[in-house]
Amino acid sequence: TELRLVAVRATRITPRLSLLVMRDITEHERVEQMRRDFVANTSHELKTPVGAVSLLAEAIDSAADDPDQVRVFAARLSAEAARLGQLSARIMDLSRLQSADQLLDQRAVSVDEIVASALEAHAIQADAGEVHVVRGGERGLHVQGDPQVLSDAVGNLLANAIAYSPRGASVGVGVKEVDGAVEIAVTDRGIGIAEADQERVFERFYRADQARSRRTGGTGLGLSIVKHAVQRHGGEVRLWSQPGNGSTFTIRLPLSGPPEELPASKRRKA
Numbered sequence: 001t002e003l004r005l006v007a008v009r010a011t012r013i014t015p016r017l018s019l020l021v022m023r024d025i026t027e028h029e030r031v032e033q034m035r036r037d038f039v040a041n042t043s044h045e046l047k048t049p050v051g052a053v054s055l056l057a058e059a060i061d062s063a064a065d066d067p068d069q070v071r072v073f074a075a076r077l078s079a080e081a082a083r084l085g086q087l088s089a090r091i092m093d094l095s096r097l098q099s100a101d102q103l104l105d106q107r108a109v110s111v112d113e114i115v116a117s118a119l120e121a122h123a124i125q126a127d128a129g130e131v132h133v134v135r136g137g138e139r140g141l142h143v144q145g146d147p148q149v150l151s152d153a154v155g156n157l158l159a160n161a162i163a164y165s166p167r168g169a170s171v172g173v174g175v176k177e178v179d180g181a182v183e184i185a186v187t188d189r190g191i192g193i194a195e196a197d198q199e200r201v202f203e204r205f206y207r208a209d210q211a212r213s214r215r216t217g218g219t220g221l222g223l224s225i226v227k228h229a230v231q232r233h234g235g236e237v238r239l240w241s242q243p244g245n246g247s248t249f250t251i252r253l254p255l256s257g258p259p260e261e262l263p264a265s266k267r268r269k270a
């Protein structure tokens, strides 16, 4: 990107010599634009569920004499409320990850634990979708970072792999060490992603197929959260996909040593 400089202060040193303090405003403008876009997108995305909630409340009111109808509308109201709750939690996750002054944990974390907690968090979803999740690859590796943020990132990939797979399919989560890095790959044999969408799926609120994604109840924020979480850990996310053949999302993180053992004396006290 080009550099745009503005003078923020001019100080005359001698009659013929002035000191000009310059600042690059491009970065500042870019961040400000991102913030404005985020607020605009978010308000737009919140309009639909908020509208649905108020329509359903009206519907319940006017069906007051019919208990069966009331029950149907109440169930839909509670589903919309849950969706709104999920959406706002994800918006907060993303905004936390995007602001550099929100510090993340920095400790040696076991990749086995990251993966196990992601698998556990999505066991019910996998059962409901009749998808079989297989954990493979190496054990005993560690990375540096925030265990919750990292297992949420793997969890988001897993949630998508399950959601976009047919019933009875298998999803794989593999771990391996490659050149001083750890790769966690989530592979599915589901619908896949068209080439034109492959870069865009990491954008906030982007859904490759609006109708289909809405049916799976997505927010369009999952992959954006994954990307920011991994970048905050000095890593990157890669995507390989073929429509009809499935997708593999790979999170690559710098390898770390295992956590330091506490001396036996301290361990007893802890």
Ligand code: ADP
Binding pocket: 156, 160, 161, 164, 188, 190, 191, 192, 193, 201, 202, 206, 207, 208, 209, 213, 217, 218, 219, 220, 221, 222, 223, 224, 247
């Ligand atoms: P969503 O909540 O809609 O799943 P994401 O940010 O997690 O939002 O993903 C963005 C879009 O990328 C999805 O709507 C879907 O179209 C596509 N996508 C993500 N993961 C997969 C996958 N494993 N297989 C097929 N399409 C996927």
